[in-house]
Amino acid sequence: MSQSIRALRFADKERVSVVDAQVPDPGPGEILLDVKAAGLCGSDLHYFHMTHEEMQHATQPRSPEMTPGHEIAGVVLSVGPGVNYPAVGDRVAVQHYSGCGSCETCRKGWDVHCEQASVYSLNRPGGCQDKLVVTAKDAVVLPESVSFAAGAFLACGATTAYQALKRSEVSPGGTVLVIGAGPVGLAVLTWARSLGLNAIATDPSPERRRFAKEIGFGDVYDSADFDILRWHSDKADVVIETSGNIHGRRAALAGVKTWGTVVFVGLGPGFELDPVPDLIMRQITLRGMFVFSVPLMMEAVREAAIRQVHLDPIITRVAGIEDGPAAFSDFANGSVGKTVIGWA
Template identity: 55%
Template sequence: MSDSHRARALRFTDKHRVDIVEVDVERPAPGEVLIEVRAAGLCGSDMHYYHMTPEEMQQGAQPRDPRISPGHEIAGVVVETGPGVGFPRVGDRVFLMHYSGCGSCEFCRVGLHQHCKIDMGVYSRTRNGGMQERVIADAADCVSLPDDIDFATGSFLACGASTAYCALKHAQAAPGDTVFVVGAGPVGLAVLAWAAALGLRAVATDMSPERIAFAKSLGHAEVFLGSEFDLDAVIPGGADIAIDTSGNRFGRDSAVRSVRDFGTVVLVGLGGSLELDPVPDIILRQLTIRGLFVFSVPELMEASQQAVARGVGLSEIITRVAPLDEGARAFADFANDAVGKFVLQP
């Protein structure tokens, strides 16, 4: 049997450009599996690199190798396992924890691969992502995809939708709480979907009328244009929890201002800045401000199980499922603020 085979893949080839290329995919080594990719989601972090030249990609705060395939939101079927792999098995439906750690440090042992300080890798940044027909993954990064979840939704759960779940979980949201969500992109929409399923009141803002209209079409009535939002009229006294998915200074400022005394702010979106005066803004109000960076492997399992048990409306957030050949168009449209979640199917 050959030690590798050819596969079609999407690659960043220049600023604002992706192309289909053919690549070699090796057979799985000990501890690895070969996955036939059935869905790979487009994430906002993919778009950061879409706006860079190959040279700029290697010099940023989170450098990536331009010679590898993008797409860290991966779902598919295991088609081959390497030596020593007991789980998953050939034929299993899986989705991936997109950070891959050493497996033995204190963080990796509890599934927090994204905090590994010894040998951390990232699918789509340091190793091939899912925007290719087949991809090698560590068996330890695989999570069983419930039969009730399709592959496209599974890829969404591999990053954005599970991040949304954990934002509410880490804020200790309880039924009846009011949650203020800044940003109605895919992650913000997922927060709204989880909030509805968990018995929370969710209020959101965005600066895009198209995103607002889409959110309302999904049944989320309290979504407002950020520049016209009147907090005192909509949430007198402030929200119990605020979640910023925007990753910009103004969105974060809005999140902090929106919560009541003793409220909790969760910062999810990457990028931007935040200026606070600790005494009036945090101490005197006794706020809790948390950062959320992805999730643990057990939380990824939990999110998928809860999505099924509670019937969370995640699949309806997905507005485009396209073949790999349409990847260039999908990236361009996503960069132009198209609404909803985009998924490619290699």
């Protein structure tokens, strides 16, 4: 059996439409989710700017018939055969990479590196639709204190930020420089505050810098000609680079102290360094980071509840599915903060 639902689809280049679609009953190992929040991410924007032909020949090809939105949270409506967890009625967020479950990397929780992984919104439907079938093992139960919008954010950007700080191995009281004050960068600042770290950020956008200050982050500076030593007595112990561009990556190396660590998070081409002066002579550690494991997401959700990490202020717009096309357009035009497609 299947049910009629509403879904967002990429109708054409830079145009999203609401369409009628079908969702099946959950099969073995699956659950049916009543979607409550689906966050919009930079990767959704990547496809928003493509024609249907370009989508199908992209680095990560996708069908234009695939519902976007890989940041997903909702309530379990029903479960398929063999599912004991989660249960009907549970509030959950969904890790968007779903691996085979049996290979070595999946058994470590790193579905993101499974060679057979499917990805919500890429090669299976995403969360910008009323209801969605997901694999039960991808679901992480949300405490009542974590909103659905924050849960969707934790399904990608906010846990990416948490993982970046974990990978940096920054010591308590250390200084963190964040390159880029978009949603992921703001999430890094939010986590850093909750963990007792000193955090500052840079961004070229006056609107983003203004918004960061409005939600309580005063140490956000213009990235043009930024020199950390103008504002602080020493360079940063750790730099988290979220911009994904050449200038941001260069600024990350310039802003980290000797023996420091740089974590590259932002996706984008291009970067050159000279290993001797840039790394060897300064004892610098470079780390790349891509998404996160399911156990790490479970940890981030738990820590967000225990530490009362306030991610909701980063979310500036919650639009109903009928307003989804306008929300995508505003997001593409540079809206600050996090945009979420939400259901009451």
